[in-house]
Structure formats: C-alpha cells, structure tokens
Amino acid sequence: MAIRRSATKRHGLPTTVQLRLTPAPAQADALAAAVLLCNEAATLISRLAFQYRVFTVLELHRLAYYDARAQLAGLGAQAAVRAIARVAGAYANRRASKKRAHIFRPHGAVPYDARLMSFNRDARTVSLWTPTGRVTVPYTGRPKDLKTIEALPLGEADLICRRGEWLLQVALTLPKPPVREPVGGFLGVDQGVANLAVTSDGAVLPGPALPGPVGGNGHVRTLRKRRRRQRRRLQRKGTSAARRVLRRLSGREHRMMTDLNHQISKYVVREAERTDRGVALEDLQGIRGRVRAHRFQRRTLHNWAFAQQITFTRYKAARAGIAFVLVDPAYTSQACPECGHISRANRPARGRFVCKRCGLAGHADHIAARNIATRGAAGWAAINQPHATGLPSPRRDRESKPPASTGGS
Incomplete structure (x- = not known):
C-alpha cells in the first residue's frame, strides 16, 4: 500500500488570518507606492532571470540585487531581497514551460516579512515599510482572528489592495492536536x-x-451557466460599460x-x-x-x-x-x-x-x-x-x- 506524507507539518498547522487596515489618505498613498515599486522590482528581476536563465535565490541575488536597487529609486534592501525570493518562487515549478519572462501585476499582493513590518498588539497597529518611510496603520478583524494574532507567533504577510480596501493576510502556525x-x-x-x-x-x-x-x-449549475452566458455576452459587446460590469462581476x-x-x-x-x-x-x-x-x-x-x-x-x-x-x-x-x-x-x-x-x-x-x-x-x-x-x-x-x-x- 502506497503511503504519502501529509501536507501538514509535524510541529503545527499553517493558517492565514486576514486583517483589515484603516490607513489615512497619506498612508494609503505610501502603501500604494510600495506595492507599485515592489511589483516593478519583481518584474525587472524576472526579466533578468529569464534572460540569463538564472533561477535560484543565491545566484539571482548576485545577478540582480544591485541592478534593481540602482534602477529603482527608493527600493530598500529587504524589499529587494523579498522581490528576488518572489521571482525564484515564480519560476520554481514552471521554469521549463515558461516561454517568456514572468510579469508581476502592478497592483498584485506584496509579501512582507519581519524586517518590513512590526506589530504593536496592545495598540492593534502595524508598522509597514514604504519607499518614503514606515507608516503605522491601525488594523481590525474578526474577534477570533484578533485573538489568534495576539496569542501566536507571526510569520510573513501579504499586503493587498482589493477594490480600494487594504488587507494584510498574515501567516500563522496553529498548535497541532493529536x-x-x-x-x-x-x-x-x-x-x-x-x-x-x-x-x-x-x-x-x-x-x-x-x-x-x-x-x-442543480441550483449551483444553473448559477454557473447563467454567469458564463453573462460573461460571454459582455465580452462580445466589448464596450467600456461592458468592461466595467465585467470588472464588477470578476471573482x-x-x-x-x-x-x-x-x-x-x-x-x-x-x-x-x-x-x-x-x-x-x-x-x-x-x-x-x-x-x-x-x-x-x-x-x-x-x-x-x-x-x-x-x-x-x-x-x-x-x-x-x-x-x-x-x-x-x-x-x-x-x-x-x-x-x-x-x-x-x-x-x-x-x-x-x-x-x-x-x-x-x-x-x-x-x-x-x-x-x-x-x-x-x-x-x-x-x-x-x-x-x-x-x-x-x-x-x-x-x-x-x-x-x-x-x-x-
């Protein structure tokens, strides 16, 4: 009988908690600049990696670290390191099938580690790196998630802007019951x-x-067919109003x-x-x-x-x-x-x-x-x-x- 190891780790169970950030307008602009800059850096490093066929983190660091920081003003050292790790991860399982360089979306999620963010759990604020300096932003969330954040050690997090709302998805490790x-x-x-x-x-x-x-x-199949027909009709129409509706219905x-x-x-x-x-x-x-x-x-x-x-x-x-x-x-x-x-x-x-x-x-x-x-x-x-x-x-x-x-x- 074939046996495979479980995907969960022996010492704990990985999970993700989503926090909602409430930045001031100036802080939101700084966070938006950080997202744009980090994704631009990841795309630049990805093109260098694809051009020179270099995909491991160590070799990619030697190839692209200084070039990325020289070409992109305001890119911090740790932000460049995280961008290199993102590129290496993007090519980890698909490098053989890639026909062109991997492009990162300008407003895609950006990973933050312990050197780019720090939590004040008593005040329920988080300090985040931006190209113009750190910003301290309050956060909220479900009571269960807030209790988890206060009790468990924190891992990396993804900074996301979704429809004008800033989210921070934090990785945690829960204790594993027998x-x-x-x-x-x-x-x-x-x-x-x-x-x-x-x-x-x-x-x-x-x-x-x-x-x-x-x-x-049957209800599920009906809903899926109806939305598929709606997407097809709007895509065929192709007007700016149709594209706005498609964006609203996306996901x-x-x-x-x-x-x-x-x-x-x-x-x-x-x-x-x-x-x-x-x-x-x-x-x-x-x-x-x-x-x-x-x-x-x-x-x-x-x-x-x-x-x-x-x-x-x-x-x-x-x-x-x-x-x-x-x-x-x-x-x-x-x-x-x-x-x-x-x-x-x-x-x-x-x-x-x-x-x-x-x-x-x-x-x-x-x-x-x-x-x-x-x-x-x-x-x-x-x-x-x-x-x-x-x-x-x-x-x-x-x-x-x-x-x-x-x-x-």
Missing part, C-alpha cells in the same frame, strides 16, 4: 459534477444540511464555489467528529488528464474545484484531530459494497447502481461514498498496524492510497 483513533470507522465522501459531494451517510451536499441561499447542486463565481467548499468541508469534519470517525476522500490528482469527456462537458469538469475541497477538508480535519486519508478512486462507483462485485453493468444509468450479483440497488454516488469509506478504513488499518521489527508505526497523520487498479472508474 489525531484521534477513528473508532467509528470512516465517513466517505464522493465528489462529482452532478452532485458536488455525497457522504456515505446519504447526505447530498450542498442541500438542506447546509445553510445559505444555494438550494442544491463572483470563484467566491461562491470557495464558500460552498468551505461549507461542505466544515459539515463533513463536524459530522466525523460527532460520530468518532475519520474522513476518506478520493485521490483525484490528475483527473483532468485521465477522464475522457465530451467537449460540451469539459468546461464543467475542468472548472470544478475538486482539489480545493480536498484541501479544505484536510486542514479542517487536522485542526480537529480527525483522521484523514485519500483512497484510490478506481471502480468506486462500479463496485458493490456488500459482495464486492465489480462490473460496468452495475451502472445502468449515471445516478443508478444495481449489483448484478446480489441485487443491491441505490444511488451510484452514495454507493461510491460507501466504497470510499471502506477503503479509508482499510488504508488506515494498514498504516497503523504494528511493525514486525518493533519499530514505531508510521505517523497517523499520513494519507494512504490502496494499490492502483488496472482500469479507470
């Missing part, structure tokens, strides 16, 4: 396009179990899907915690390359946020101390959870399952979720079985996958 043994088994979750998520208990998400104005999966669908994935993952983790179970999901990495879909279905398939839902469920489970595993998705919707018979004929229709051997019938997504729960329990038992040599068993926060099958689902 993972509890899933004495009640596992709660399986099947992800799909017709139904965003279906649990092994039979809950269809989104649905009545979740709050909010979205009534169900609305992404925010809706992110909110839905947060609600789904929160419900799944709370249900698993309430029933002393773990959470099992399918490992859908690379699904876009494996699945053969009709061209009219590719847009829907490729725009579905499978990875985001897995990421949200993983970190929420880690915060709650819930066991979390990823299982092999092969044949989960074609296998009978009672007798184990696997056949394509078990799926006479997209949403219907009828076992040809024992006659078990039900919704195909619910059957798949039951198979995922069974595979999750088997994978967890394999990870945590005693070692024959007496060595400690593998860590319980790892993810497991059963051996790959010979075919697709």
Whole structure:
C-alpha cells in the first residue's frame, strides 16, 4: 500500500488570518507606492532571470540585487531581497514551460516579512515599510482572528489592495492536536459534477444540511451557466460599460464555489467528529488528464474545484484531530459494497447502481461514498498496524492510497 506524507507539518498547522487596515489618505498613498515599486522590482528581476536563465535565490541575488536597487529609486534592501525570493518562487515549478519572462501585476499582493513590518498588539497597529518611510496603520478583524494574532507567533504577510480596501493576510502556525483513533470507522465522501459531494451517510451536499441561499447542486449549475452566458455576452459587446460590469462581476463565481467548499468541508469534519470517525476522500490528482469527456462537458469538469475541497477538508480535519486519508478512486462507483462485485453493468444509468450479483440497488454516488469509506478504513488499518521489527508505526497523520487498479472508474 502506497503511503504519502501529509501536507501538514509535524510541529503545527499553517493558517492565514486576514486583517483589515484603516490607513489615512497619506498612508494609503505610501502603501500604494510600495506595492507599485515592489511589483516593478519583481518584474525587472524576472526579466533578468529569464534572460540569463538564472533561477535560484543565491545566484539571482548576485545577478540582480544591485541592478534593481540602482534602477529603482527608493527600493530598500529587504524589499529587494523579498522581490528576488518572489521571482525564484515564480519560476520554481514552471521554469521549463515558461516561454517568456514572468510579469508581476502592478497592483498584485506584496509579501512582507519581519524586517518590513512590526506589530504593536496592545495598540492593534502595524508598522509597514514604504519607499518614503514606515507608516503605522491601525488594523481590525474578526474577534477570533484578533485573538489568534495576539496569542501566536507571526510569520510573513501579504499586503493587498482589493477594490480600494487594504488587507494584510498574515501567516500563522496553529498548535497541532493529536489525531484521534477513528473508532467509528470512516465517513466517505464522493465528489462529482452532478452532485458536488455525497457522504456515505446519504447526505447530498450542498442541500438542506447546509445553510445559505444555494438550494442544491442543480441550483449551483444553473448559477454557473447563467454567469458564463453573462460573461460571454459582455465580452462580445466589448464596450467600456461592458468592461466595467465585467470588472464588477470578476471573482463572483470563484467566491461562491470557495464558500460552498468551505461549507461542505466544515459539515463533513463536524459530522466525523460527532460520530468518532475519520474522513476518506478520493485521490483525484490528475483527473483532468485521465477522464475522457465530451467537449460540451469539459468546461464543467475542468472548472470544478475538486482539489480545493480536498484541501479544505484536510486542514479542517487536522485542526480537529480527525483522521484523514485519500483512497484510490478506481471502480468506486462500479463496485458493490456488500459482495464486492465489480462490473460496468452495475451502472445502468449515471445516478443508478444495481449489483448484478446480489441485487443491491441505490444511488451510484452514495454507493461510491460507501466504497470510499471502506477503503479509508482499510488504508488506515494498514498504516497503523504494528511493525514486525518493533519499530514505531508510521505517523497517523499520513494519507494512504490502496494499490492502483488496472482500469479507470
């Protein structure tokens, strides 16, 4: 059985807290100048890196540090260092596929580290570097986030200007609770396009179990189709008024899907915690390359946020101390959870399952979720079985996958 390390660190759980800054007009101008200058520096360094094919931080520092500071007045030493690190990170995983230099947006987020900012937690102010000197800006936020800021050590932060509002997204590391043994088994979750998520208990998400104005999966698909038609119509029109509407609507669908994935993952983790179970999901990495879909279905398939839902469920489970595993998705919707018979004929229709051997019938997504729960329990038992040599068993926060099958689902 293949085992992969969990994405969470052993000493804690990374998280991000968003603070809202309330600068005076002069301070806002200074922050805007800092954002423009840092992004201009990152673009300059990126062009040098691409021209000379230099992408590591150390070599890039030797190549571009002095040139950047000489060409851009007001660029501080630490701001130049952070710009070099941004460029190296931008090329870290895509340098082979890059056909041109990476360009940073003029108003994109700018990272700040401990040398560029300092917090006064009692006064709830933060001192931020700008080209004209430091500015001390008050900050506000949710009571829970403010309490977290006051109690935990702070990491780097991203300074963002979004629609005229200044935000500071601060990285933190939460204490990691021990993972509890899933004495009640596992709660399986099947992800799909017709139904965003279906649990092994039979809950269809989104649905009545979740709050909010979205009534169900059909409602989600209707909203996405309506907004796609609206974007297409405005893009075809091409007038200045149409472009203003597109800017106002930008990100609305992404925010809706992110909110839905947060609600789904929160419900799944709370249900698993309430029933002393773990959470099992399918490992859908690379699904876009494996699945053969009709061209009219590719847009829907490729725009579905499978990875985001897995990421949200993983970190929420880690915060709650819930066991979390990823299982092999092969044949989960074609296998009978009672007798184990696997056949394509078990799926006479997209949403219907009828076992040809024992006659078990039900919704195909619910059957798949039951198979995922069974595979999750088997994978967890394999990870945590005693070692024959007496060595400690593998860590319980790892993810497991059963051996790959010979075919697709």
